[in-house]
Amino acid sequence: MKKTGxxxxxxxxxxxxxxxxxxxxxxxxxxxxxxxxxTWDSFELMALPAEQRRALPADFNAFLWxxxxxxxSCYTGKIEMGxxxxxxxxxxxxxxxDVEMEKVKMVMGxxxxxxxxxxxxxxxxxxxxxxxxxxxxxxxxTILLQLGAERLGVPQSQLEVKNGIITDKMNDKNKVSYAELxxxxxxxxxxxxxxxxxxxxxxxxxxxxNLHQDARLxxxxxxxxxxxxxxxxTLFARVLRPPSHGAKLVSADVxxxxxxxxxxxxxxxxxxxxxxKNRDKADEAxxxxxxxxxxxxxxxxxxxxxxxxxxxxxSVNLIASKGDLATGRQLSETVIDSEFYNSYVAHAPIEPHxxxxxxxxxxxxxxxxxxRPFPVQETISRELGIPLEKVRxxxxxxxGGFGGKSASLQASEAARLAKITGKPVMVAWTREEEFFYDTxxxxxxxxxxxxxxxxxxxxxxxxxxxxxxxxxSDTIYDVPNAYTTSHGSGSTGPKAHPxxxxxxxxxxxxxxxxARESQINILASKAGIDPLEFRLKNLKDERMIxxxxxxxxxxxxxxxxNPSGRGYGIAxxxxxxxxxxxxxxxxxxxxTGHVQVVRVACAQDMGLCINPEGSIIQMExxxxxGLGYCLTEEIQFQGGKIDNLSFxxxxxxxxxxxxxxxxxxxxxxxxxxxxxxxxxxICMGGLIANAIFDATGARLFQLPMTPARILEAIKxxx
Amino acid sequence: xxxxxxxxxNGKKTEILLDPKLTLIWVLRTQFGLTGTKFGCGxxxxxxxxxxxxxxxVRSCTIPVREVAGKxxxxxxxxxxxxxxxxxxxxxxxxxxxxxxxCTPGMIITAVGLLLKNPAPSEQEILHGMEDNLCRCGAHVxxxxxxQSAAKEMKGGKLS
Ligand code: FES
Ligand code: FES
Numbered sequence: 001m002k003k004t005g006x007x008x009x010x011x012x013x014x015x016x017x018x019x020x021x022x023x024x025x026x027x028x029x030x031x032x033x034x035x036x037x038x039t040w041d042s043f044e045l046m047a048l049p050a051e052q053r054r055a056l057p058a059d060f061n062a063f064l065w066x067x068x069x070x071x072x073s074c075y076t077g078k079i080e081m082g083x084x085x086x087x088x089x090x091x092x093x094x095x096x097x098d099v100e101m102e103k104v105k106m107v108m109g110x111x112x113x114x115x116x117x118x119x120x121x122x123x124x125x126x127x128x129x130x131x132x133x134x135x136x137x138x139x140x141x142t143i144l145l146q147l148g149a150e151r152l153g154v155p156q157s158q159l160e161v162k163n164g165i166i167t168d169k170m171n172d173k174n175k176v177s178y179a180e181l182x183x184x185x186x187x188x189x190x191x192x193x194x195x196x197x198x199x200x201x202x203x204x205x206x207x208x209x210n211l212h213q214d215a216r217l218x219x220x221x222x223x224x225x226x227x228x229x230x231x232x233x234t235l236f237a238r239v240l241r242p243p244s245h246g247a248k249l250v251s252a253d254v255x256x257x258x259x260x261x262x263x264x265x266x267x268x269x270x271x272x273x274x275x276x277k278n279r280d281k282a283d284e285a286x287x288x289x290x291x292x293x294x295x296x297x298x299x300x301x302x303x304x305x306x307x308x309x310x311x312x313x314x315s316v317n318l319i320a321s322k323g324d325l326a327t328g329r330q331l332s333e334t335v336i337d338s339e340f341y342n343s344y345v346a347h348a349p350i351e352p353h354x355x356x357x358x359x360x361x362x363x364x365x366x367x368x369x370x371x372r373p374f375p376v377q378e379t380i381s382r383e384l385g386i387p388l389e390k391v392r393x394x395x396x397x398x399x400g401g402f403g404g405k406s407a408s409l410q411a412s413e414a415a416r417l418a419k420i421t422g423k424p425v426m427v428a429w430t431r432e433e434e435f436f437y438d439t440x441x442x443x444x445x446x447x448x449x450x451x452x453x454x455x456x457x458x459x460x461x462x463x464x465x466x467x468x469x470x471x472x473s474d475t476i477y478d479v480p481n482a483y484t485t486s487h488g489s490g491s492t493g494p495k496a497h498p499x500x501x502x503x504x505x506x507x508x509x510x511x512x513x514x515a516r517e518s519q520i521n522i523l524a525s526k527a528g529i530d531p532l533e534f535r536l537k538n539l540k541d542e543r544m545i546x547x548x549x550x551x552x553x554x555x556x557x558x559x560x561x562n563p564s565g566r567g568y569g570i571a572x573x574x575x576x577x578x579x580x581x582x583x584x585x586x587x588x589x590x591x592t593g594h595v596q597v598v599r600v601a602c603a604q605d606m607g608l609c610i611n612p613e614g615s616i617i618q619m620e621x622x623x624x625x626g627l628g629y630c631l632t633e634e635i636q637f638q639g640g641k642i643d644n645l646s647f648x649x650x651x652x653x654x655x656x657x658x659x660x661x662x663x664x665x666x667x668x669x670x671x672x673x674x675x676x677x678x679x680x681x682i683c684m685g686g687l688i689a690n691a692i693f694d695a696t697g698a699r700l701f702q703l704p705m706t707p708a709r710i711l712e713a714i715k716x717x718x
Numbered sequence: 719x720x721x722x723x724x725x726x727x728n729g730k731k732t733e734i735l736l737d738p739k740l741t742l743i744w745v746l747r748t749q750f751g752l753t754g755t756k757f758g759c760g761x762x763x764x765x766x767x768x769x770x771x772x773x774x775x776v777r778s779c780t781i782p783v784r785e786v787a788g789k790x791x792x793x794x795x796x797x798x799x800x801x802x803x804x805x806x807x808x809x810x811x812x813x814x815x816x817x818x819x820x821c822t823p824g825m826i827i828t829a830v831g832l833l834l835k836n837p838a839p840s841e842q843e844i845l846h847g848m849e850d851n852l853c854r855c856g857a858h859v860x861x862x863x864x865x866q867s868a869a870k871e872m873k874g875g876k877l878s
Contacts, residue, residue, distance in 0.1 A: 081818050082819065211811065211814050212816065215810070215814065219794075219811055219826060221752070221755070221794035221823045227747075230753065280737075280739070349818070349854050397819060397820075400818040402854070431760060431764075621857065624857075646763065647761070647763040647852060653858075654849055655848045655851075655861075661859055
């Protein structure tokens with residue numbers, strides 16, 4: 001990947017950033033060394049939606065600042081929502097600069113302080129933000145060494161740096177700290193020489209386990225989330241919501257609510273809100289608003305949705321093609337057609353969408369739980385007609401996102417109400433609102449026709465995915481005649497979904513990997529070959545083979561034809577450049593359809609692993625969270641009316657579900673780092689479906705695999 | 719109608735004049751600025767808002783503030799004493815038993831309540847005791863480990 005844009009230095013005062021003039025910006029930060037760098041334009045390659053693909057503005061994308069006290073601030077538009085980049089980015093920064101980890105201060109997701117960023121999603125932080133950040137750190141170190149050489153009066157080659165202190169190798173009394181060097185100085189430096197980024201052998205902090213930097217704040221209740229940004233005069237707002245998506249407000253009577261003491265009612269067209277200094281009172285007032293609606297909803301429900309999607313899909317996108325399907329069919333002794341389904345799935349972070357907003361001297365500041373502070377800033381500016389530089393979006397800790405905190409309607413609502421009332425306003429969605437306005441993982445269908453010869457070599461693979469998207473849809477197996485087609489993922493054609501859908505942890509890949517890995521086991525079982533052996537037989541990709549062998553060893557796997565009665569499942573796949581494979585053991589109660597996952601082993605090849613501890617946590621998190629979409633999680637709905645709007649009706653994984661989890665990260669230090677927050681969740685559907693088949697002989701084609709569906713599948717095989 | 723409610727909050731005698739029907743979670747967060755107690759569902763289901771009332775974990779989103787009159791309330795902010803973390807807090811850090819951290823205060827308070835009642839719980843008892851606290855990030859495995867190691871640590875009379 002080519003690096004462009006780096007090497008430019010923006011001189012003081014000459015460039016305006018959104019929000020702050022460059023000049024002010026320097027003022028804000030005080031003295032110190034400034035390194036400015038721009039992002040790679042590799043985003044262009046990533047087939048992002050048009051809105052996110054916007055050309056990166058001329059303002060710089062990320063930077064660091066070494067203060068007079070030697071502390072290093074690292075400014076990033078990325079946000080921390082539990083994925084641990086507050087630690088891993090700091091590790092990289094510390095290693096490149098040769099400072100202690102504790103000296104690095106992450107400043108994240110503040111549109112006034114941080115450079116523009118499109119958002120935190122798609123496991124892009126480590127892959128795309130980190131390289132230019134590291135380049136900047138390396139550059140800063142070089143400048144500091146030059147300054148150090150001058151100060152100490154010895155050639156640069158005679159110096160070494162440790163913990164932010166430059167020392168003369170010949171005379172260890174002759175030394176100077178970064179802090180002493182930067183004091184009172186502001187230095188700007190072009191990055192036109194190729195930055196001397198360290199390679200993995202030189203890392204002292206990267207690659208070592210490191211506990212979350214934010215842990216102490218979080219265990220003491222000091223960590224601030226958006227809902228914690230309360231001021232003495234904050235008003236809590238509740239906004240009137242329609243009973244279903246597609247319902248239109250006909251009339252609303254707010255007189256009863258208005259009678260309540262201290263209640264303020266805001267009404268602008270269809271937007272009605274009640275505000276009070278006590279949240280309870282706002283809750284009380286909103287139900288007193290008497291509203292009538294007209295309904296024009298889609299006639300579809302959670303039973304008919306799949307048929308509807310297949311009918312609706314008009315756009316067709318050929319993702320990959322190889323060989324010829326007719327030839328593949330001729331070369332196949334056995335041809336198997338399958339159809340797989342998955343329901344709508346909610347993000348359900350424990351922190352609902354929340355935003356606080358305050359207007360002061362014509363400038364509005366918004367604290368929002370969002371994965372995309374900069375797009376939120378732009379939206380608010382546009383909607384409220386406030387210039388961009390007068391809108392500051394701040395992102396404190398985010399209580400879970402998983403792709404669901406992208407649109408961030410709550411931030412616009414809070415900003416709008418703060419502007420209207422002139423008071424600080426808190427909009428913290430109820431759990432019901434959180435479910436209702438979630439952008440669900442789309443319901444989807446996958447159709448596969450696949451064929452193999454007598455010895456179990458796959459020769460035919462015709463893969464069609466409807467509405468999940470194409471991430472993870474590639475045939476990872478070595479099939480000479482393979483076509484992959486994605487249907488209906490575009491925004492053209494008739495409306496597919498009765499409500500919002502969007503990216504959900506490893507978007508598309510959960511659906512695609514479930515379908516592909518289930519189909520592979522169906523073939524293996526038909527061929528009478530152990531499913532691990534069957535995979536190895538049909539794979540050429542060494543990294544995939546590597547993780548499969550590693551996970552088999554980790555699990556203590558012994559081969560057997562399926563169904564073996566042991567309840568073993570296997571699945572593998574790739575996501576965001578990372579290879580992953582799982583083996584699980586389940587117990588199925590054939591009378592109730594209840595599944596207990598006994599253990600899950602997972603091996604991952606993610607190239608250089610920045611923070612092994614953090615990556616293992618992500619793997620465990622993926623496995624635990626993934627059990628939900630396997631076993632219980634699905635949105636029930638009729639048209640635009642959603643039936644399960646609480647944690648009672650929409651069941652998340654709980655402590656009693658916990659399998660024994662073992663994880664392994666392959667040592668691939670010499671490979672570039674890849675995504676770590678999402679890969680280990682993609683296999684869960686196929687893994688558990690295959691394990692249930694191995695336990696019972698019953699094949700499940702729909703996620704989630706609820707007890708009712710399991711019993712039905714068992715009944716089918718008699 | 720406003721009333722004066724007297725109770726002990728994080729070891730300090732407190733009184734406040736307010737509508738006694740207000741929900742405890744919002745009184746703690748708004749009137750007292752104790753924002754470590756988190757709002758996750760408001761329906762008593764997720765456990766993010768759990769506080770100790772007379773050493774028993776209670777979901778603060780389900781009870782009006784008048785119910786704590788004359789009682790001792792402990793929130794996450796009141797667990798550490800003079801900056802010394804409670805063994806459960808320490809164990810959560812050591813085991814990295816959190817990701818986004820939003821469920822964490824409720825998890826810790828629930829765990830402390832569990833250990834107060836049963837200082838040496840089996841794994842099954844921990845699972846059972848934590849069952850109704852939800853974590854979307856999937857930190858469960860480590861939360862269990864953290865509670866186990868805190869239990870060991872606390873058995874030397876270090877129980878607060
Ligand atoms: S907020 Fe009280 S239990 Fe969820
Ligand atoms: S750590 Fe995020 S919900 Fe538990």
